[in-house]
Amino acid sequence: MLKEELKMKNIEQVLRSKKIKVTPQRMAVYSVLKNSTNHPNVDMIYKKLKPEYPAMSLATIYKTVEVLKQVGLIQELNTGEGSIRYDANTSNHPHIACIECGRVDDIHDVNIPPCGGELKTEIEEKTGYTVQKQQLYFFGICPDCHK
Amino acid sequence: MLKEELKMKNIEQVLRSKKIKVTPQRMAVYSVLKNSTNHPNVDMIYKKLKPEYPAMSLATIYKTVEVLKQVGLIQELNTGEGSIRYDANTSNHPHIACIECGRVDDIHDVNIPPCGGELKTEIEEKTGYTVQKQQLYFFGICPDCHK
DNA sequence: CATCTATTAATAATTGTTCTCTTTTTATTT
DNA sequence: AAATAAAAAGAGAACAATTATTAATAGATG
Ligand SMILES: [Mn+2]
Ligand SMILES: [Mn+2]
Ligand SMILES: [Zn+2]
Ligand SMILES: [Zn+2]
Numbered sequence: 054m055l056k057e058e059l060k061m062k063n064i065e066q067v068l069r070s071k072k073i074k075v076t077p078q079r080m081a082v083y084s085v086l087k088n089s090t091n092h093p094n095v096d097m098i099y100k101k102l103k104p105e106y107p108a109m110s111l112a113t114i115y116k117t118v119e120v121l122k123q124v125g126l127i128q129e130l131n132t133g134e135g136s137i138r139y140d141a142n143t144s145n146h147p148h149i150a151c152i153e154c155g156r157v158d159d160i161h162d163v164n165i166p167p168c169g170g171e172l173k174t175e176i177e178e179k180t181g182y183t184v185q186k187q188q189l190y191f192f193g194i195c196p197d198c199h200k
Numbered sequence: 201m202l203k204e205e206l207k208m209k210n211i212e213q214v215l216r217s218k219k220i221k222v223t224p225q226r227m228a229v230y231s232v233l234k235n236s237t238n239h240p241n242v243d244m245i246y247k248k249l250k251p252e253y254p255a256m257s258l259a260t261i262y263k264t265v266e267v268l269k270q271v272g273l274i275q276e277l278n279t280g281e282g283s284i285r286y287d288a289n290t291s292n293h294p295h296i297a298c299i300e301c302g303r304v305d306d307i308h309d310v311n312i313p314p315c316g317g318e319l320k321t322e323i324e325e326k327t328g329y330t331v332q333k334q335q336l337y338f339f340g341i342c343p344d345c346h347k
Numbered sequence: 348c349a350t351c352t353a354t355t356a357a358t359a360a361t362t363g364t365t366c367t368c369t370t371t372t373t374a375t376t377t
Numbered sequence: 378a379a380a381t382a383a384a385a386a387g388a389g390a391a392c393a394a395t396t397a398t399t400a401a402t403a404g405a406t407g
Contacts, residue, residue, distance in 0.1 A: 074353060074404060095394080110356045115395065131280035135364090136394060149329050158329075163322050175310050181343035182296050182305075190335045196328035221373055221384060242363080257387045262364065264385095282395085283363060 064126065071124055078109055082117045086127055086141035092148070092157040094136040132157055132190055145187060151195035158195070165189065207234065211273065218271055225256055229264045233274055233288035239295070239304040241283040279304055279337055292334065298342035305342070312336065 064083055065075050073079075085098050093101065095114050102109055118139050121127045130138040132150035138157055147160040173184050211230055212222045232245050240248065242261050249256055265286050268274045277285040279297040285304055294307040320331050 076354065078355075108356070112357080113355060129280070131278055133276070133278035133284070137280070149323065149327055149331070151329065152332065158327060160323055160327060163319070163326055165319070172310070172312070176296065176307055176338060177340075179310055180296055180305060180307060182298065182338070182340040183346070184296070184338050184340040185299065186340075187336070187338045190337075191323060191329070191331050192333050192335070193324075193329040193331040199330070223372075223385065225386070255387070259388080260386055
């Protein structure tokens with residue numbers, strides 16, 4: 054059995070364990086996210102799936118990403134470009150977005166200090182909030198947009 | 201002359217120096233932002249100004265915040281709640297947003313390490329982007345929403 | 348297999364934001 | 378103090394992303 058198939062089997066387990074039905078649409082949307090590095094938004098997922106699933110509707114993708122998010126299989130990114138992007142990598146990692154074309158990339162292998170346990174505690178004490186998650190975004194011009 | 205009036209005179213200078221006309225609406229919108237700590241969105245600014253400026257339209261506020269942003273007098277925050285919030289404090293400081301009620305607060309007096317000059321350079325080398333700005337958001341439950 | 352219920356697809360409705368057009372205001376020049 | 382040109386404001390339509398509604402369909406369960 055291929056690694057890819059194994060991954061998908063695991064996702065099925067996760068969904069079933071949460072009493073959420075496993076459907077072809079959900080597997081397909083998750084698969085797109087898992088196999089992409091470009092943090093697609095709903096419309097990009099829609100267009101990607103169109104050839105293989107011509108009947109799938111935009112509303113289904115909206116609902117599916119909501120379900121996958123609730124279950125913790127994906128996270129959403131909002132860089133302020135108007136639409137929400139999604140990421141199957143649910144670890145807390147920084148992103149950089151191009152203010153020209155909207156492209157969103159991961160920032161790898163850069164030692165970004167913040168966000169340890171002590172910091173969280175400190176913020177909770179100072180603000181009175183209970184901290185649940187964080188997002189660090191950088192903005193700039195991507196290589197492609199540098200003419 | 202009061203401090204408050206002095207501030208506003210300075211804003212007039214900034215606008216005039218950029219060949220941007222000084223209007224009551226612009227001064228009013230800026231004043232709301234300068235005198236608030238809750239990072240209001242367009243609708244909150246609109247409602248705040250309604251009593252004193254009953255004729256002011258939403259479109260005017262949208263246009264005004266865009267102008268103030270371009271001139272560098274305010275910055276925008278996007279916590280993913282659907283609408284954009286604005287902040288007359290243009291320094292690079294972290295925010296925390298309530299995932300329950302949407303409230304957005306500053307995080308003061310917490311030593312958050314990232315984002316020095318070397319880090320920016322490192323990110324630019326690793327990603328090929330030109331980095332222009334950054335945003336650090338924390339998300340959680342605010343004191344009020346803890347019942 | 349039969350039933351029950353969650354999910355889908357299609358469509359309509361909503362919401363935040365932008366655009367277009369006309370009128371008014373501002374800054375500048377008589 | 379007019380007159381003028383340019384910029385901005387106001388009203389409302391238009392737009393795009395998202396959400397809600399509804400009727401049909403497909404998984405799960407016994
Ligand atoms: Mn990512
Ligand atoms: Mn702030
Ligand atoms: Zn780009
Ligand atoms: Zn709250």
